[in-house]
Amino acid sequence: MPLRPETARHVDALVADAQSAGHVPSLIIGVVRDGTLAHLATAGTQPHPDVDLQYRIGSITKTMTAVLVMQERDAGRLALDDPLRRHLPEAAAADAVTLRQLLGHAGGLQREPDGPWWERREGVDLSALLSGFTAAKVAHPPHRVWHYSNLAYGLLGGVLERITGTPWAQLAQERILEPLGLHRTTYAATEPFARGYVLHPWHHTLREEPRTDSRAMAPAGQLWSTVTDLARWAAFLADPDPAVLSPATLDEMCAPVILSDLDAWRGGYGLGIQLTRDGDRVHVGHGGSMPGYVATLAVHRPSRTGVVGFANSYGFRTGAIGPLGHRVLTHVLDVEPVPVRPWTPAEAPPPADLAPLTGRWWWMGTALDVSWDRATGELVGELRGDRISRYAREGPDRWRGVSGVEHGEVLTVRRDEAGRPVALDIATFVFTRTPDDEP
Template identity: 85%
Template sequence: MSLRPETARQVDALVADAQSTGHVPSLVVGVVRERGLTHLATAGTHPSPAGDLQYRIGSITKTMTAVLVMQERDAGRLALDDPLRRHLPEAAAAGPVTLRQLLGHAGGLQREPDGPWWERSEGVDLATLVAGFGATKIAYPPHRAFHYSNLAYGLLGGALERLTGTPWAQLVRERILAPLGMLRTTYAATGPFAAGYVVHPWHDTLREEPRTDTRAMAPAGQLWSTTTDLARWAAFLADPDPAVLAPATLDEMCAPVVLGDLDSWRGGYGLGIQLTRVGDRIYAGHGGSMPGYVAVLAVHRRSRTGVVGFANSYGFRTGGIGTLGHQVLTSVLDAEPAPARPWLPADAPPPADVAALAGRWWWMGIPLDVSWDRTTGELVGALRGERISRYAPDGPDRWRGRSGPEDGEVLAVLRDEAGGPVALDIATFVFTRSPDDEP
């Protein structure tokens, strides 16, 4: 589904202006909708950007590391509240810090590992990384504050390797990249790729940056990708393939673990996912940077709309690629809200016992309208016509809240002597068929 011409022109103008004012050698931004790359905006000529041109994705790599951890959790091989030392015994200095806290940057670890700047230096092996990790690397007690930590993700990658017996690079390739068809997303640069630069602030010359193998720190930011491939990952984060990760698990990842911005509540972090509030919308994704490269991925999950972007200079002179990505995504959503899905008549009525539950119920004069979703087999309850909860079958006359305000609560059907439903008990709030009935 292509963007409307005027929306496409607006996106193109935002990208062209960012490249010009930011002095960016090569800039590309893709708009993702309904699981596909619907528009590609490019600017710059060093090199000329294209959908198949590789750039480094930096910390967007962390979202994939987090998915690998969640796969292991779903398989029952770890628990998020396991201490790191259970799966990486050499990291005993982490004390009680858990995998959940590391995923959400709430474990209090310092940002970087020991040694020279890891992003611009040849990496070390896992044993060396862990040997440099001690109690002095703990900046705060867990959950004292949000503190972004690249080191946390190097250690998470090490825990994955120890748990699975498989190198992190092989795990990400076999479990994520291959199943999603992301064949141009690789551990090392694979041509064609854009060289990364530092732009001199006074005379605009370019200095090429090294393309390092970060080894044990690879789970924090090593990967290379293309706009076309990263669009597939954005589509996954908006609407995951259950063969790779259960949708409910991705929902869990996108729930905030910690707020990163206590002054305005505009940003937080889930389980490996950055969360940003822009107006009344929440964008899920991640930014990325490596020497010579910056990247952005942001999705509005409700509308399955996203944006991905790359530039091959370490910083913009004005704003940044994250700001640009959010501007583009907001512009698209403002101009073209997600199209309504077509209504189709039901092929058959619901089962008789379910049909008897449909309609209006009352509690203390407040209406609850109950309907049937034939596509999922769920009850849908709309309190005051606004607060929407969905309920899945959970036994005879018992439904379990699956989403909305009553997520996790039980809806019990109360019947009279003849077996007819007379009330719905939702977490002790009893709804009856008449507003005149006592609750």
């Protein structure tokens, strides 16, 4: 669904103003709605932005590395609370650091490894990365503070390589890029691509930056992509393809591991996912930067709305593209109606054994309304009109909460001697058919 004309004009103006004020050679922002690229805003002429033009995505790469780790977890080949040394014995200096902490930047590791990899130099291989990993690289006790660490993601890439016997780049290609059709997301720049620059602060000339191979640090920020491909990745973060990652696992990734902003609680990190609170909304995604490039990805999952963007100047008011992306996303969410999926009636009533469970139940004068979701086969319980929980069948008269306040709790159906349901026992709270019934 395209944006309304007035919304599109406002987004275009935000992008044009940012390009002019920030002295950006090339700036592009895409708005994603319900899985499709709904609007494209561009500014600048070096080069002219285009949906198929590659830019470097920097640390947005980390979100894909995190998905690869979670795939291994779901397959039973690692646990998030495994110590790093279990998979990389050479990293014994980080004795107590776990994979979960590394994913959430809560492991206390310093930001960078040894060597000038960030300063426009080629990276090193995994053995060299590990040989430079000493106790001096542990800046804080695990989970004491949030401390962003590129090094953590280089090590996570090493974990993936050790477990699978496959290089990180090949894993990303086979497990994420190919299945999702991200054909213009590549390890190295592939024409057409935007050259990246540093802007001289006094005479406003451009110096082209080298396009380095970060090698063992590639899982932290190597990839190149386009607005079209990054929009598909934003759609995946809103509503994942189960063939790539379980929706429940992505939900887990978007839950906070640690707060990065203890003063206002506006920011935090999940499992490889940056979390930004904007009023009552939470945006998930990540920012990215490499010499000559900055990028942004922000998604509001409940509305399946997101923003992606690139600029090809590292001097673009360092960090400005992230706030620009969030401003665009907030404006779209404020003024555009959320796409509504049409309601359709059920084709048949619930199965005979479930129909008697629906309707109103009571506990201590509090009403619980139970309905049946034909699409999922789940019971849906609505308490006081605003607390909704869903239950999946585990066995005869036994259901398990799968979402809402009763997530993980057990609902047991109590029956009388004739087999009629007379009460619902939810985590020891017994609901009966009338307010006056005794449990």
